[in-house]
Amino acid sequence: MPIPDIAWFREAPKRRRYLAGISGGADSVALLHHLHRSGFREVVVCHLDHGLRGKASAGDARFVQKLSAELGYPCEVGKAAVKALAADKGHSIETSAREARHAFFAICSRKHRCPRLLLAHHYDDQAETLLWNLLRGSRGLSGMKEVQTLPMGGRPMECIRPFLGHRRSELRTWLESKGLSWREDATNAEPFAVRNRLRNEALPLLAEIAKRDPAESFVRASGASEDFRVIEAWAVKQADAIDPQGRLHLPKLLTLPRALQAACIYAYLRTSGVPDLSRDAVNRCLGLLDPSAAPAVNLPGNFILRRRAGRLLLAPLR
Amino acid sequence: MPIPDIAWFREAPKRRRYLAGISGGADSVALLHHLHRSGFREVVVCHLDHGLRGKASAGDARFVQKLSAELGYPCEVGKAAVKALAADKGHSIETSAREARHAFFAICSRKHRCPRLLLAHHYDDQAETLLWNLLRGSRGLSGMKEVQTLPMGGRPMECIRPFLGHRRSELRTWLESKGLSWREDATNAEPFAVRNRLRNEALPLLAEIAKRDPAESFVRASGASEDFRVIEAWAVKQADAIDPQGRLHLPKLLTLPRALQAACIYAYLRTSGVPDLSRDAVNRCLGLLDPSAAPAVNLPGNFILRRRAGRLLLAPLR
Numbered sequence: 117m118p119i120p121d122i123a124w125f126r127e128a129p130k131r132r133r134y135l136a137g138i139s140g141g142a143d144s145v146a147l148l149h150h151l152h153r154s155g156f157r158e159v160v161v162c163h164l165d166h167g168l169r170g171k172a173s174a175g176d177a178r179f180v181q182k183l184s185a186e187l188g189y190p191c192e193v194g195k196a197a198v199k200a201l202a203a204d205k206g207h208s209i210e211t212s213a214r215e216a217r218h219a220f221f222a223i224c225s226r227k228h229r230c231p232r233l234l235l236a237h238h239y240d241d242q243a244e245t246l247l248w249n250l251l252r253g254s255r256g257l258s259g260m261k262e263v264q265t266l267p268m269g270g271r272p273m274e275c276i277r278p279f280l281g282h283r284r285s286e287l288r289t290w291l292e293s294k295g296l297s298w299r300e301d302a303t304n305a306e307p308f309a310v311r312n313r314l315r316n317e318a319l320p321l322l323a324e325i326a327k328r329d330p331a332e333s334f335v336r337a338s339g340a341s342e343d344f345r346v347i348e349a350w351a352v353k354q355a356d357a358i359d360p361q362g363r364l365h366l367p368k369l370l371t372l373p374r375a376l377q378a379a380c381i382y383a384y385l386r387t388s389g390v391p392d393l394s395r396d397a398v399n400r401c402l403g404l405l406d407p408s409a410a411p412a413v414n415l416p417g418n419f420i421l422r423r424r425a426g427r428l429l430l431a432p433l434r
Numbered sequence: 435m436p437i438p439d440i441a442w443f444r445e446a447p448k449r450r451r452y453l454a455g456i457s458g459g460a461d462s463v464a465l466l467h468h469l470h471r472s473g474f475r476e477v478v479v480c481h482l483d484h485g486l487r488g489k490a491s492a493g494d495a496r497f498v499q500k501l502s503a504e505l506g507y508p509c510e511v512g513k514a515a516v517k518a519l520a521a522d523k524g525h526s527i528e529t530s531a532r533e534a535r536h537a538f539f540a541i542c543s544r545k546h547r548c549p550r551l552l553l554a555h556h557y558d559d560q561a562e563t564l565l566w567n568l569l570r571g572s573r574g575l576s577g578m579k580e581v582q583t584l585p586m587g588g589r590p591m592e593c594i595r596p597f598l599g600h601r602r603s604e605l606r607t608w609l610e611s612k613g614l615s616w617r618e619d620a621t622n623a624e625p626f627a628v629r630n631r632l633r634n635e636a637l638p639l640l641a642e643i644a645k646r647d648p649a650e651s652f653v654r655a656s657g658a659s660e661d662f663r664v665i666e667a668w669a670v671k672q673a674d675a676i677d678p679q680g681r682l683h684l685p686k687l688l689t690l691p692r693a694l695q696a697a698c699i700y701a702y703l704r705t706s707g708v709p710d711l712s713r714d715a716v717n718r719c720l721g722l723l724d725p726s727a728a729p730a731v732n733l734p735g736n737f738i739l740r741r742r743a744g745r746l747l748l749a750p751l752r
Contacts, residue, residue, distance in 0.1 A: 248644075250651060250652070250655055251640060251643075251644040251646070251648055251651050252644065252646075252651065253646075253650070253651045253654055253655075254655070255654065255655060255657075255658035256655070256658055256662075257575070257655065310643055310644070313643045314643060317639060317643070318636070318639055318640055318643055321635060321636055321639060322569060322636055325569070325628055325631045325632060325635070325636055326566075326569040326570065326628070328569070328570075328571070330569055332571070333568055333569050333570065333571045334568070336571055336573065337568055337571075337572070337573060337574070337575065339573075340573035340574055342693075343693035343696065343697075344574075344659075344662040344665075344666065344693075346691050346692070346693040346694070347662075347665065347666050347669050347691070347693050347694050347697060348662065348665050350669055350690070350691055350694055351665050351668055351669040351672070354669070354672050372668070373664050373665070373668055374664070375660075375661035375662075375664040375665050376664070376665050376668055378661065379661075379665060
């Protein structure tokens with residue numbers, strides 16, 4: 117069986133340096149072998165031991181170090197006491213594990229002067245993310261992107277997910293056909309209890325009930341969400357509701373449908389740096405469009421949005 | 435416990451005639467009592483015996499007839515042999531049951547000269563519908579609307595769902611507090627195996643995994659989908675890609691982002707009466723924007739979309 121033909125591995129510059137987040141599980145091991153067989157030479161393997169699986173964690177780290185050495189890649193191994201971190205900060209194990217990983221990637225990024233990070237997330241991970249985001253109450257169905265700049269421990273990094281369009285089963289089949297081994301539980305090393313239950317219980321049940329693959333349905337719907345976001349951004353620009361002084365122009369806003377008024381206000385507040393914007397905050401701002409309502413709304417980050425002379429203006433709260 | 439305060443029951447004209455689809459289950463029995471206690475006098479109860487639960491079906495019908503008589507409402511009872519219809523047409527039981535119900539409502543509508551139909555669908559039904567549509571691969575998260583004109587057996591009827599914002603539990607609690615009875619299994623009379631499994635297995639599992647109510651998450655996301663549709667419609671209108679001769683204007687289309695090009699093409703084809711429009715059909719039409727590609731695309735319903743002199747024109751296929 118040939119390497120699944122994935123454009124990124126063909127097209128990305130082979131001599132550029134990449135960090136690769138490698139847990140030792142099937143997906144990341146497949147990533148590492150794909151990189152090697154596609155001729156990438158400047159790969160830095162980054163493995164964080166979350167300290168959550170006892171001796172097995174140390175075994176994962178040794179496995180990744182050994183594999184890296186075989187392929188001729190340098191390997192950075194970090195160690196975090198995720199449980200203690202979680203207890204310390206009162207965060208969940210999931211959140212603490214992610215923070216520890218991001219901080220570790222940021223350290224590797226500085227050390228190797230490399231702002232690019234390869235991750236082994238695939239199509240099935242994407243479906244789980246979409247379902248999880250939906251369950252958590254996100255408005256659109258938003259998931260991971262193939263290339264996405266994300267802050268990692270305060271450092272913006274380009275995250276690249278070449279497998280995002282490919283199925284977990286495809287990667288396993290390929291590994292098996294090549295006789296390549298991996299650490300069976302390493303991808304579950306991070307105790308994403310919720311993610312594991314979505315994968316092992318919820319998605320199979322939904323597949324059985326619907327008699328079709330829910331992963332495909334979720335990924336398809338998320339494509340529609342992406343399209344909507346592009347159209348929304350175009351509409352906000354077209355609505356042209358910001359005046360030359362950088363204020364929201366009420367008479368223009370009032371000609372728009374409610375949903376677009378909300379999108380314009382959201383875009384204005386976000387661009388202006390208001391943090392933690394919720395739908396509820398935007399709804400309160402929409403209230404300002406009623407000339408008989410109170411003329412100001414308090415917002416997160418000590419901002420205030422004021423209505424004055426047919427304009428809405430954001431100002432810091434004194 | 436007072437009647438839950440639902441604007442529709444207060445505001446709708448009391449002397450107007452309404453059909454009400456009443457299965458005899460808790461939700462529709464609550465609807466009927468709400469109508470009666472809110473002072474609606476011109477209600478025609480419509481009950482279809484799907485013939486799927488043997489003697490229990492006939493018991494449901496008798497229950498609904500008796501309740502209607504007590505409340506002083508006329509009651510239409512129809513009977514369908516859904517299993518035979520399904521076998522005949524090679525449709526699923528679900529599809530045949532829905533068709534039979536719609537045909538029955540159309541008959542009642544003609545007989546009573548009434549184009550309005552009240553249905554007892556509530557918030558939890560909405561969540562099930564949203565999840566089901568998502569699993570079936572719908573692009574946006576679209577559900578039922580409180581008021582919606584739908585074709586019923588070929589007859590456009592205004593479907594009104596006053597309970598859509600209210601929980602199943604709220605209706606049951608109210609019925610119990612009033613000592614009102616209903617037929618326990620009647621809402622499951624239609625053997626929506628899939629719907630029942632979503633309700634009884636999938637949603638509880640998702641709630642347990644996410645530790646929050648998935649119904650709220652789905653309804654919230656569907657609100658966002660509604661907003662997106664409003665913005666998309668505005669953007670299509672604003673894009674103004676139809677020329678005075680009713681053709682798609684290529685130079686204009688080419689200035690738009692891809693997602694909006696697709697939305698404009700979709701709106702044009704739909705308005706022109708092309709049936710069964712799929713995302714795939716729209717994608718093939720998008721291919722016409724490339725001047726080096728073939729200049730025509732075949733579409734469902736024996737239509738053809740042709741590129742000529744900087745325009746796209748829909749024509750019947752000869």
